[in-house]
Amino acid sequence: MAAEADGPLKRALVPLLLPEKCYDQIFVHWDLLHVPCLKILLSKGLGLGIVAGSLLVKLPQVFKILRAKSAEGLSLQSVTLELVALTGTMVYSITNNFPFSSWGEALFLMFQTITICFLVLHYRGQTVQGVTFLASYALVLLLLLSPLTPLALITLLQASNMPAVVVGRLLQAATNYRNGHTGQLSAITVFLLFAGSLARIFTSIQETGDPLMAGTFVVSSLCNGLIAGQLLFYWNAKAGHGKKEQ
Secondary structure (H helix, E strand, O other): OHHHHHHHHHHHHOOOOOOHHHHHHHHHOOOOOOHHHHHHHHHHHHHHHHHHHHOOOOHHHHHHHHHHOOOOOOOHHHHHHHHHHHHHHHHHHHHOOOOHHHOHHHHHHHHHHHHHHHHHHHOOOOHHHHHHHHHHHHHHHHHHOOOOOOHHHHHHHHHOHHHHHHHHHHHHHHHHHHHOOOOOOOHHHHHHHHHHHHHHHHHHHHHOOOHHHHHHHHHHHHHHHHHHHHHHHOOOOOOOOOHHHO
16 A cells, blocks of 8 residues: 555656655655755755746746837847847756756746847837847857767856856946946846855756856856845836936
């Protein structure tokens, strides 16, 4: 009976959230305080939660732009550099066969970020450039994922994530400061990105053991925290009442 009862639970947890040895440790031997297995369970659960949340995390930003028919306050350079960082993480993780739970949000955030890039160009009256950008990005991504691209170049791309994230976020922070408001930036998106990058520090250490990945998320958390702080500071500031009118 116990074996039959374990069947559905085991199929649900192994190997999605736990390796079989940890399942046995916790649910067969009832060692509920087995720290290494609990860390794996926490990391996998957090990772899958981040991946699931990433399906929606930037949609508030997309909808805010569409409602306003404006991308005012968004730095195209910042969004593009964020896309570069997401692409680097995704390609590096696929190349190194990291678990999907440790990087999957990069895939979904990439689609949402490239949509934002297009919308920024579209509402600036540069729709043709936006379409060209989409096509060019697709070609570059296919090339990066092909066997033609050496591993050294993929590693270099991942290493460039840190400066890309820092420069991108500083450009957005400078735009916010110059305008005296955060324009069409979505508070929901910014705070979710901040929370997700913080959680990713733990999951990247636990699931990949890769210092390059972990370091990228530390830097990302600091930079996302800066933008989140500006959103709180400029919370009541309105577009059109920034520093340019003073």
